[in-house]
Amino acid sequence: xxxxxxxxxxxxxxxxxxxxxxxxxxxxxxxxxxxxARTILGIHATPRAIAILHREWGLDRPLVDQYWLYMDxxxxxxxxxSLYYNTGVxxxxxxxLPATLWLIIYAAVLGVIISVPLAMIAASRKDAxxxxxxxxxPLLGLGMPAFWLxxxxxxxxxxRYQLFPVTGYGSGFFGHLHSxxxxxxxxxxxxxxxxxxxxxxxxxxxxxxDFVTTARxxxxxxxxxxVRHVLRNAVIPAVTVLGINIGFLIGGTxxxxxxxxxxxxxxxxxxxxxxxxxxxxQAVALVFGIMVVLVNLLTDVAYAALDPRVRFDR
Amino acid sequence: MSAISLSAGAGAPxxxxxxxxxxxxxxxxxxxxxxxxxxxxxxxxxxxLVLVIAAPLITPYNPDTPNFSAALVGPSAHHLLxxxxxxxxxxxxxxxxGRVDLHIAFLAVLLPFVLGTILGSVxxxxxxxxxxxxxxxxxxxxxxxxxxxxxxxxxVLGPGERSIYIAITLVGWVSYARIIRGEILxxxxxxxxLAAQSxxxxxxxxIGRHLLPNVITQAIIYAMSxxxxxxxxxxxxxxxxxxxxxxxxxxxxxxxxxxxxxxTHWQLTTIPGLxxxxxxxxxxxxxxGLADLMRPGQ
Numbered sequence: 343x344x345x346x347x348x349x350x351x352x353x354x355x356x357x358x359x360x361x362x363x364x365x366x367x368x369x370x371x372x373x374x375x376x377x378x379a380r381t382i383l384g385i386h387a388t389p390r391a392i393a394i395l396h397r398e399w400g401l402d403r404p405l406v407d408q409y410w411l412y413m414d415x416x417x418x419x420x421x422x423x424s425l426y427y428n429t430g431v432x433x434x435x436x437x438x439l440p441a442t443l444w445l446i447i448y449a450a451v452l453g454v455i456i457s458v459p460l461a462m463i464a465a466s467r468k469d470a471x472x473x474x475x476x477x478x479x480p481l482l483g484l485g486m487p488a489f490w491l492x493x494x495x496x497x498x499x500x501x502r503y504q505l506f507p508v509t510g511y512g513s514g515f516f517g518h519l520h521s522x523x524x525x526x527x528x529x530x531x532x533x534x535x536x537x538x539x540x541x542x543x544x545x546x547x548x549x550x551x552d553f554v555t556t557a558r559x560x561x562x563x564x565x566x567x568x569v570r571h572v573l574r575n576a577v578i579p580a581v582t583v584l585g586i587n588i589g590f591l592i593g594g595t596x597x598x599x600x601x602x603x604x605x606x607x608x609x610x611x612x613x614x615x616x617x618x619x620x621x622x623x624q625a626v627a628l629v630f631g632i633m634v635v636l637v638n639l640l641t642d643v644a645y646a647a648l649d650p651r652v653r654f655d656r
Numbered sequence: 657m658s659a660i661s662l663s664a665g666a667g668a669p670x671x672x673x674x675x676x677x678x679x680x681x682x683x684x685x686x687x688x689x690x691x692x693x694x695x696x697x698x699x700x701x702x703x704x705l706v707l708v709i710a711a712p713l714i715t716p717y718n719p720d721t722p723n724f725s726a727a728l729v730g731p732s733a734h735h736l737l738x739x740x741x742x743x744x745x746x747x748x749x750x751x752x753x754g755r756v757d758l759h760i761a762f763l764a765v766l767l768p769f770v771l772g773t774i775l776g777s778v779x780x781x782x783x784x785x786x787x788x789x790x791x792x793x794x795x796x797x798x799x800x801x802x803x804x805x806x807x808x809x810x811x812v813l814g815p816g817e818r819s820i821y822i823a824i825t826l827v828g829w830v831s832y833a834r835i836i837r838g839e840i841l842x843x844x845x846x847x848x849x850l851a852a853q854s855x856x857x858x859x860x861x862x863i864g865r866h867l868l869p870n871v872i873t874q875a876i877i878y879a880m881s882x883x884x885x886x887x888x889x890x891x892x893x894x895x896x897x898x899x900x901x902x903x904x905x906x907x908x909x910x911x912x913x914x915x916x917x918x919x920t921h922w923q924l925t926t927i928p929g930l931x932x933x934x935x936x937x938x939x940x941x942x943x944x945g946l947a948d949l950m951r952p953g954q
Contacts, residue, residue: 362796373812478693478941485884485936487891490911490929497918593801597892611804612896615811627808631800638799 349643356639363631367624368412371399374620382425382620398423421628422621426614431625435607441511442606445595448522449529450584457534457580461541462568468546476542480535488594492528492601499524509603525602529594536587537580544579548572578645585641589634694945700938704931708758711751719744719752720903728921737923740913744905746924750931753905758935760817760900761886765879767825772832773875777863779833780840791837794830802827806889807898815898824886831882832875839871873950880943884936891932907932 371378379395380387395401400408415422421431464476500508512521548554549572557571584591596608603609607626614622689695707714723743731738737746779790797805806823813819843849844867852862893899894908902909907928914924 358792359795359799362792363799366796366800370808370812373809375814477944481937481940481944482933484881484940485888486933487888487895487908487911487929489892489895490925490932493911493915493918493925494929497922501919589798589801591801593803596801596803596807597896600896611807615807615896615898620812623808623811627800627804630804634801635799 348646352639352642356635359635360632363628363635364413364416365409367628367631368409370624370627371620378620382618384618416628421625424614424619424622426617426619426622431622434610434622435625435629438605438607438610441604442592442595442599442608444511444518444522445525445529445599445604445606446588446591448519448526449533449591449595452526452530453533453537454580454584456530457537457541458573458577460534461538461545461576461580462573464538464542465545465549465572466564466568476538480538483531484535486531488528488532489597489601491531492525492598495524495528496601511604511606522604525598525604528598528602529591532594533584533587533591536590537583540583541576541580544576545572548575551575582641582645585637585645588637588641592630592634691945691949693941694949697938697941697943697945700934701942704754704935704938705758708751708754711748711755715745715748715751717745717748719749719905728917730921731923737927738921740910740924741917746910746927749905749910750907750928753907753910753928754931754935756900756904756906757887757890757908757932760820760890761883764821764824764886764890765828765883767821768828768882769832769875769879771825772829772834773836773868773872775829776833776836777840777868777871780837781844781859781863781867787837790833794833797827797830800827802885803889803892807893807896810893810898815893816901817899820890820893820899824889828882828886831878835874835878836871839874840867843867843871873946877943877946877950880939880946884939887932887935 374381377392379392379399379401383391383395400411403411419432421435423429424431424434427434460476460480464473467473496508499505506524507521508524510521512518554567554571557567562571595606596611598604599606599608600612607629611623611626613619614626721744723739725743726735726739727741727743729735729739729743735745735747737750739745740749775790779787805827809823809826810819813822840863849862849866852866857866890899891906891908891911894906895912897909897912899908900906910928911925914921914928918925
C-alpha cells in the first residue's frame with residue numbers, strides 16, 4: 343500500500359469519528375435534567391424565551407430531526423447563538439482561538455526543551471542514581487493540579503520577584519513570549535513526565551541497537567554519539583507521544599487560561615459555565631474534539647512522511 | 657526524598673561481581689517487598705489513608721464549624737496549620753478534605769474499571785462487528801480532551817458528587833477497554849483458551865474464569881495512574897465550584913478559598929495542593945512498582 347492510499351484511508355476513518363464527536367456534543371443537551379430550555383434559562387426563563395429555544399433546537403420534534411437540524415447548522419458554520427453574549431458562537435470561538443493555539447504550541451516547545459536533556463541524562467546510565475532521580479521527580483508533576491501550580495508560580499515569580507506578568511496575553515510576538523511563559527510552563531510541567539518517560543524508553547532502545555555499538559567501536563565520543571546517533575532516532579517516538587497526548591495538552595490549557603486570564607477558548611468555556619451559557623460550552627467541546635481528531639491525523643501522516651521505515655501494511 | 661537514594665541502592669541487586677550471587681539476587685527482585693518504588697508508594701499512601709481515616713481521633717475540631725474569633729490565625733500549637741478566613745482549623749479541613757476526595761476518587765475508579773473491562777473483553781474475544789462498534793465508540797470518546805469532557809458533562813448534569821461519578825465513568829472506561837481488548841487479542845490464541853473452547857466451556861466462563869485472571873494485571877496497573885487523574889479531576893471541579901459543594905471540605909475548594917490570601921497566608925493554598933501532589937506521587941510509585949514487578953523477563 344502506498345503513502346497516498348494510507349493518507350486517504352486515514353481520512354476516511356476520520357469521518358465516523360468526527361460524526362461521533364458531533365453526536366456526543368448533540369446529546370449533551372439531553373443529559374440536562376428536566377426541560378433543558380427551562381434549566382438553561384434559569385431565573386430568566388420567560389415563556390417566550392423558552393418557546394424560542396424550543397423552536398431553535400427543535401426540542402418538540404423527534405431526536406433524528408433535532409440532530410439533522412444541529413448538523414444542518416454545523417455544516418453552515420453556525421455553532422449556535424450565545425445566551426450571554428447574544429452573538430454567534432462561531433465568531434466568539436474563532437476570535438479566541440489564537441491565544442489557545444499560542445499556549446498549546448508554547449507549552450509543547452517548553453515541554454520538549456525541558457524533557458530532552460532530562461531523558462538523555464536518565465538514559466545515559468540506566469539504573470544509576472541520576473536515572474532514578476529523573477524517573478521519580480517528574481512523577482510529582484503527574485499528580486500536580488495545574489491551577490495550583492499556576493497560583494504558586496503567579497505569587498512567586500509574578501508577584502514576589504516580578505519576573506513575569508501575572509495575567510494576560512501580552513501584545514506582539516515577544517510580548518506573548520513574555521506574558522505566556524508562566525501559563526505555558528504550567529501546562530508543560532504536566533506534559534513533561536509523559537515525554538520524559540517515552541523518550542527515555544526509546545533512547546534505551548536505540549542505545550541497544552547494533553549501529554550504536556558499531557559507532558562506539560569506531561570510537562565516536564560519548565556526547566557526539568548521543569546527539570548524532572541516539573537523539574535523532576529516539577525523537578520520532580517522542581513526537582508521536584506528543585501527538586497522542588494533544589488531548590491531554592488541550593485539556594490542560596482550559597483551567598490554566600482561567601487562572602492566568604488568557605483570552606482563549608478554555609477561558610471562554612469556563613466563563614460560559616459560570617454564566618450557564620450552554621450553546622458556548624457545547625460548541626467549545628465540539629471544537630476541541632475536532633481539533634484533537636485533526637491533530638491525530640496530522641501526527642500519523644507526519645510520522646509516515648518523516649520516517650522512511652514506516653510500512654503501510656495496516 | 658530519601659526514597660530515591662534508597663531505591664538507587666536497592667535497585668541494583670546484580671552489582672556483586674560473582675555470577676552465583678547475581679543468580680541468587682535475581683528472584684529476590686521479583687518479591688514485592690523488594691521493589692523500592694512499590695514500597696515507597698505503599699508507605700506514602702498508607703500514611704495518608706491512616707491519617708484521613710483516623711481524622712476524628714487526630715484532631716479535636718469540626719471541619720465545618722466556623723469560629724470567627726479565630727479567623728486567619730497563623731500556625732500555632734492549637735492550630736497546627738493555622739485557620740482559614742472563617743476560623744476553621746486548616747489541618748482538620750485537610751484531613752477531612754482528604755477523606756472526601758480519596759473516598760470519591762477510589763469509588764469513581766471502580767465503575768469505569770468494571771465497564772471498560774467488560775466491554776474490552778467482549779470486543780477482544782468476539783471480534784467482528786461488536787468489536788468494531790465498541791472501538792469506534794472508544795475513538796470518539798478519546799477524541800475529547802479528558803478535562804474538557806468531564807467539565808462539560810458535570811456542568812450539564814449539575815454540580816455534585818453524583819455527576820462526578822457519572823462523568824468519570826462515561827469518559828474513563830475507554831482506557832480500560834483498550835487495554836483489556838489488546839491483552840485478550842493476544843491471550844485468546846493461547847493453548848489454554850483453545851483447550852477450554854474445545855472442552856465446550858461457555859464463552860462467559862472462558863472470559864471470566866480463564867482469560868480475565870490472566871489479563872487483568874495491566875488494567876490494575878493503569879488504574880493506579882487513573883486514580884491520580886480522577887483526584888485531579890475532582891479537585892479541579894471543586895476549585896471551579898462544580899464539584900464538592902461547601903461547606904464540605906475538600907482539597908480543591910480549600911485551594912480556591914485560600915487563593916485570595918496567597919500573599920499573606922500562603923499555607924491556606926500551598927498545603928492542600930501539596931497533599932494532592934504527595935498523594936499523586938504515592939499512587940504513581942505504586943503503579944510503577946507494580947509494572948516493574950509484573951514485567952516478564954526482568
